[in-house]
Amino acid sequence: MLEGVDIALVDWSRAQFALTAMYHWMFVPLTLGLTFIIAFMETLYVRTGDEHWKQATKFWMRLFGVNFAIGVATGLILEFEFGTNWSNYSWFVGDIFGAPLAIEGIMAFFMESTFIAVMFFGWKKVSKRFHLTATWLTAIGSNLSALWILVANGWMQFPTGMQFNPDTARNEMVSFVDVLFSPVAINKFLHTITSGYVLASIFVIGVSAWFLLKKRHELLAHRSILVAGVFGFISLIAVIVTGDGSAYQVAQKQPMKLAAMEGLYQGKSGAGLVALGVLNPAKEPMDGEEEFLFKIELPHVLSWLGYHDFNAFVPGVRDLIEGGYTYTNAEGQQVVEPSAQEKINMGREAIAALRRYTEAREAGNKEEMGVARAELEKNFRYFGYGYLNDTKSLIPNVPLTFYSFHIMVLLGGLFLLFFLVVLHFTWKRKLKSRWLLVTSILMIPLVYICSQAGWIVAEVGRQPWVIQDIMPTVSAVSRIDANAVQVTFIIFSILFTVLLIAEMSIMFKQIKLGPKEN
Numbered sequence: 279m280l281e282g283v284d285i286a287l288v289d290w291s292r293a294q295f296a297l298t299a300m301y302h303w304m305f306v307p308l309t310l311g312l313t314f315i316i317a318f319m320e321t322l323y324v325r326t327g328d329e330h331w332k333q334a335t336k337f338w339m340r341l342f343g344v345n346f347a348i349g350v351a352t353g354l355i356l357e358f359e360f361g362t363n364w365s366n367y368s369w370f371v372g373d374i375f376g377a378p379l380a381i382e383g384i385m386a387f388f389m390e391s392t393f394i395a396v397m398f399f400g401w402k403k404v405s406k407r408f409h410l411t412a413t414w415l416t417a418i419g420s421n422l423s424a425l426w427i428l429v430a431n432g433w434m435q436f437p438t439g440m441q442f443n444p445d446t447a448r449n450e451m452v453s454f455v456d457v458l459f460s461p462v463a464i465n466k467f468l469h470t471i472t473s474g475y476v477l478a479s480i481f482v483i484g485v486s487a488w489f490l491l492k493k494r495h496e497l498l499a500h501r502s503i504l505v506a507g508v509f510g511f512i513s514l515i516a517v518i519v520t521g522d523g524s525a526y527q528v529a530q531k532q533p534m535k536l537a538a539m540e541g542l543y544q545g546k547s548g549a550g551l552v553a554l555g556v557l558n559p560a561k562e563p564m565d566g567e568e569e570f571l572f573k574i575e576l577p578h579v580l581s582w583l584g585y586h587d588f589n590a591f592v593p594g595v596r597d598l599i600e601g602g603y604t605y606t607n608a609e610g611q612q613v614v615e616p617s618a619q620e621k622i623n624m625g626r627e628a629i630a631a632l633r634r635y636t637e638a639r640e641a642g643n644k645e646e647m648g649v650a651r652a653e654l655e656k657n658f659r660y661f662g663y664g665y666l667n668d669t670k671s672l673i674p675n676v677p678l679t680f681y682s683f684h685i686m687v688l689l690g691g692l693f694l695l696f697f698l699v700v701l702h703f704t705w706k707r708k709l710k711s712r713w714l715l716v717t718s719i720l721m722i723p724l725v726y727i728c729s730q731a732g733w734i735v736a737e738v739g740r741q742p743w744v745i746q747d748i749m750p751t752v753s754a755v756s757r758i759d760a761n762a763v764q765v766t767f768i769i770f771s772i773l774f775t776v777l778l779i780a781e782m783s784i785m786f787k788q789i790k791l792g793p794k795e796n
Contacts (some may be wrong), residue, residue: 283752287760290362292751294767296737298356300695300730301774305349305781307729310424310471311478311513313417317410318505324410334498335413336401337793338482341785343398346420348781352774363763367754368746372426374440374451375430378458388417392525424474425467432463435736436531437745444635444651449748462527468734469520472513473729476693479510480718480725483700485789487718490709504704511697517690519585522583528739529584534598534672535739538679540580542594543569545603549592551579554688557680563673579780595676596703618669625664628657655673662748671750674741682734689728696721 316338323331345756357379360368368375385484396404396412404412406566433439439456440449451457486499528536536542541557542549555573578588585592593615597603616624631653638646666672703709740746744754 279405283755284760287535287763288755288756288764290754290760290767291755294363294763294770295359297354297767297770297774298352298359298669300739302349302352302356302777303733304726304778305345305352306424307474307477308345308481309342309349309420310474311476312338312345312508313413313420314475314479315478315502315506315509317413317417318509319501320410320413324406330497332503333711333793334501337498338502339398340788341485342477344781344784344788346394347705348777351777353769356512363756363758364744365756366753367749368710369448370749370754371437371440371449371745374437374449374457375434377451378426378430378433382423383420387419387423390416390423393419419638421471421618422516426472428470429458429469431464431736432460433457433468434462434743434745435740436462437748442654442661444632444654445639447632447636449483461523462531465520465523465527470732471516472516472520473732475513475727476510476517477729479506479513480693480696480721482506483510484719484722487715489792491712491715491719491793496590498793500704500709503709507700507704510693511701514690514697518694521690525583526586529592532740533593534595534674535679535735536584536594537595537598537673538676539683539737540736541569541676541680542580542592543596545592545594546599547581547586547591548578549587550575550577551582551583552684554575554684555680558676559677563676564599596651597675597689618663618672621660622666624660625659625662625666627664628654628661629664631657641651653752659747662743662745662750662753663754664748666742672731674739679735679739682731682738686728686735688732689731693721693725693728747772 283615316335319331319335319338322328323335347687360375362435384491393412393415396409397416400412437449438460439451439453441452443447444652446545483503484501486506489495505513525536536547540549540552541555543561543563552570553574553576554577556571558571561567561569580592581590582588584590587617591603591605594601598615599618601615601620603615605611605615606612631650635647635650635654638644638650696717699714703711703714707780709715742750744751
């Protein structure tokens with residue numbers, strides 16, 4: 279543990295960032311998906327000349343505009359927090375992490391902001407085809423913004439394409455291609471944006487169902503449900519496929535997160551996937567208590583998801599702390615996993631080697647510099663462990679990760695059934711059942727819960743790491759007063775809640791007003 283680090287500062291900084299991120303994520307997924315639904319509808323208007331498609335486009339565009347504006351506000355605060363609350367992190371890896379964020383601002387956000395003006399105000403000022411192009415470019419721009427943010431996040435989960443420079447004590451990018459096309463980043467991007475498409479589709483279906491219940495704007499509602507139903511179903515299939523890819527990457531790169539996701543304390547070969555379960559609240563990571571009070575398990579499925587082998591050994595929390603198990607590395611070699619304490623020791627050796635290297639450089643002792651650098655490079659993969667004192671700090675919050683993961687998966691299964699039912703009734707032209715319309719409205723809060731649960735799994739499951747194995751949270755925070763972070767946490771809590779209430783109030787008002795005549 280870093281000397282002089284205030285744990286209250288770390289906790290409040292984490293809480294503030296989590297607060298900002300979760301509020302921000304209430305707005306982003308709707309933006310990602312709604313732009314494409316709008317673009318599909320406007321394409322149908324341009325191809326058919328049917329003014330009702332134009333009316334539908336403009337209606338959903340108004341709701342998108344309200345959501346987009348508040349999403350930008352929370353997103354800007356989130357990026358500023360890297361400098362205010364996590365300055366050590368920004369200094370340590372700013373050369374790498376800053377690159378995708380800069381591209382996001384220069385290219386994607388600029389593109390999105392430019393064409394959104396044409397999309398909203400250019401209906402009578404530009405041709406139909408130019409306006410349609412602007413709408414599509416707005417949709418693409420919003421998703422490109424997500425790409426660069428998620429590339430940055432994916433790099434934190436699996437740092438690649440970098441090299442540590444002991445002269446500056448900073449990480450430097452050596453391959454932008456490796457950072458951009460990291461398998462973790464690609465899977466994270468595809469899984470995240472397609473989940474946003476699902477959320478937007480369910481939002482459109484739910485609002486349209488409300489119109490049908492009120493017997494208002496029924497043509498718009500039927501058409502919107504058809505577009506959103508098809509788009510959402512295809513997107514959910516993509517979510518399932520990319521979810522499988524994400525599970526494989528987590529098993530390879532973040533095995534502790536996988537163990538937490540499944541409540542797996544003791545590893546096993548041919549591990550099953552828990553379909554439904556209740557964790558034992560009295561369970562401690564290293565004791566012999568039962569892991570579950572109750573569970574329904576799919577045999578061998580976890581081994582398949584994690585290693586594409588039904589009989590593969592999946593390490594549990596205890597295995598990862600104690601080490602000693604054998605696995606096959608990326609080069610196809612059989613490797614014995616070191617214990618957590620051994621990793622901590624190697625991390626301390628790396629930190630000590632960096633200190634000796636710096637002292638030798640200042641003294642002009644090139645021979646000692648070479649020896650120290652070789653020792654640093656030998657142990658650098660465990661550099662971050664050297665800042666930890668307790669092996670238990672390597673274990674994330676298992677119940678929160680486990681339940682969030684299973685809520686996400688169960689709701690995903692529910693949404694698949696929901697889309698199938700909606701498309702069936704749409705095909706049969708029987709979208710009048712009150713139970714189905716009410717269910718469609720109730721799906722809106724459920725899909726937001728599912729979306730938030732996914733990010734809880736991704737971020738809580740990787741604790742204590744800001745950069746996997748390289749930098750723990752305790753070494754990433756700014757050296758500021760914890761009371762200052764606490765005050766801003768309270769201010770942001772109030773501000774974001776007010777913004778959310780304002781956004782929901784405006785959205786409800788616009789929905790009640792309905793589409794305007796062209």
